[in-house]
Amino acid sequence: MTNTRDTPVEALERTYPVRVRRYGLRRGSGGAGRYPGGEGIVRELEVLADVTVSLVTERRRSRPWGLEGGSPGAAGENWLLPGGHEARAERLPDKGTIHLQAGDVLRILTPGGGGHGSPSARGV
Numbered sequence: 001m002t003n004t005r006d007t008p009v010e011a012l013e014r015t016y017p018v019r020v021r022r023y024g025l026r027r028g029s030g031g032a033g034r035y036p037g038g039e040g041i042v043r044e045l046e047v048l049a050d051v052t053v054s055l056v057t058e059r060r061r062s063r064p065w066g067l068e069g070g071s072p073g074a075a076g077e078n079w080l081l082p083g084g085h086e087a088r089a090e091r092l093p094d095k096g097t098i099h100l101q102a103g104d105v106l107r108i109l110t111p112g113g114g115g116h117g118s119p120s121a122r123g124v
Contacts (some may be wrong), residue, residue: 007114011077012095013106014100017047017049018047019045020043020044020046021041021044021046021095022042022043024042025039025041025042026040026074026076026110026112028074028112029069029073029074029110029111029112030074030112030115031066031071031073031074031104031112031113031114032066032070032071032115033066033067033069033071033115033116033117033119034069034070034115034117034119035115036115037070037071037073037112037113037116039112040073040074040076040111041110042108042109042110043106043107043108043110044105044107044108045105045106045108046103046104046105047101047106048102049098049102050099052086053097053099053100053106054096055094055095055096055097057077057078057108058094059076060075060077060093060094060111061075064114065114066115066116066117067114067115067116069118070114070116070118071114071115072114072115073112073114073115073123074109074112075111076108077091077107077108078091078093078106078107079092079109080098080100080106080107081104081106081107082101082104083103083104084103089107098114
């Protein structure tokens with residue numbers, strides 16, 4: 001699965017041993033600007049069997065930049081929720097291979113886009 005493909009939830013769940021717990025916009029992740037940056041996506045995948053997952057993600061350390069006075073978007077984040085427990089959440093690196101057990105949840109927050117133009121010029 002990649003971020004460049006908007007794989008339907010039904011196809012993902014049929015192909016892989018996962019249940020999509022959450023899939024939606026990451027509100028507030030786009031940078032401010034006359035033209036605000038686009039929102040990122042939040043995906044939470046509960047694995048239904050023991051699996052190995054490779055993460056190859058970007059913009060986890062540096063934020064997508066804004067242009068001509070626009071603010072940067074939010075950096076992306078990768079999280080493991082062992083057994084699906086929020087209180088045990090562990091931040092994951094941007095790249096790597098991890099082994100998950102049935103019941104674990106992988107949370108992927110994609111970066112937001114950088115804004116363009118000064119936010120104060122909005123509505124001019």
